[in-house]
Amino acid sequence: MNLSISPEAVPLIREGIFVGLIIVTVFGALLATLAKRMTRAVLGLVVCFLGIAGIYYFLNSPFVALMQLLIYVGAVAVTICFAIMLAEPDERKLAAKTPGMAGPLAVLLGATVTWVLAGTAIKAEWMAPAVKINEGSVKDVGVSLLTTYSMVFELVSIVLLIAILGSLVIARSGRDKAEC
Amino acid sequence: MLSTQLNTYLFIGAMLFGFGIFGLVRRPSLIGMLISAELVLCGASVNFMAFNNFLAPDPTVGQIFTLFIMAIAAAEAAIAMSIVVAVYRNYKSIETEDLVDLQG
Known part of the structure; x- marks a missing residue:
């Protein structure tokens, strides 16, 4: 069986994976904000973070993608x-609690914020840099972490x-009160 | 091609930010609000990484800034957790509507 992939199919597969990651991210964010049970909301947050880690990989930063998994997840x-x-x-x-007024207000606020931010970002004309001084590889990140940003x-x-x-201090103070 | 355009990533960042605000307003409990705040921070990080990859002359700056945002998010989550625990000890509830007493 021949498993090799033709060179023309590679960008298509790449694009498919990217769209899949976006769908995973949006699904996770929806679960994190809408789930009734808190444990499911945390699971949605984890799914969303996994999608974002993949998106970081598409942005040429495998190190930050790994850190996203380590720190967030x-x-x-x-x-x-x-x-x-x-708690x-x-x-x-x-x-049992209905969101009441908060529900429509939340949808309105979230949609407005997204609309304004995305609209501004897409309308603006971004200037590409004339020259890049390094590749942004893991080695470059390490060098600047220990020199410029030490x-x-x-x-x-x-x-x-x-x-x-x-x-520790905040969580302890309540305990003292409960004991006396 | 979606994955080679700056606007796609900026839209993802804006959308995550919007989801975070949506959850912050909608959730009736402190832990739900904490989860939404993490989404807001993630949206900001995605924006930084997108500009870093496409527009920055030095592509390490955005990555390092994102790492610092992650460290701040971890500190914020730890402190928020201890506040939730302290609030629960005092009120036996973590719903925002129950937290109405001030103690001078």
Whole structure:
């Protein structure tokens, strides 16, 4: 059996994968915003992040795609799962509640924001750069992280440390009150 | 070709941002709002990456900025989780309508 793909079919397959990724992203975002159960909303968020990781791969950044999987799917989604487990949202009460005025208002606001942002972006005339000074490969990203952006790189780790300490302090304070 | 045009990516970013705003307004619970806030951050990241690939003279800048956005999003998620836990301990509920008391 001959499994080789003709060179003409490669762009078509590429395009098909890209459209599939967009559909996955939109489906995930819809699930994340509309699902009645919070666990399903988190699952939708994960699906959406997977689609976005694929889109990053199409933008010539495999490193950022990998980081998207590691940080968002691996850390942020798990953190939200912990929040659901620790706070036990009352699913039946939440599901029974109708959005009321918030529903149409949310659709209107979301549609307006999307329309204005997309319209502005598509109407504007973007200037392509005359010359690119590097390829944007993983090696280039590493070099600039440790030269031009080394200070910010260190500061981000301090921000993360403070965030961990701060979240411990905030989550602990309620506990003291419950005990006395 | 869709995947070689800047406008496609900008539209995806705008759409994710719109979904995030939609969820922020619609959700009646704190965790739902947290999930929507992550969508907003992701929309901004997609925009940065699109401009980085098509328009930036130095294509590492957008990637590094996106990495920093991810770090901030992780910090935000951790702090938001602890706020949700603290609110739940005090009110036994995480619905936004129940959180109406102030304590001076």
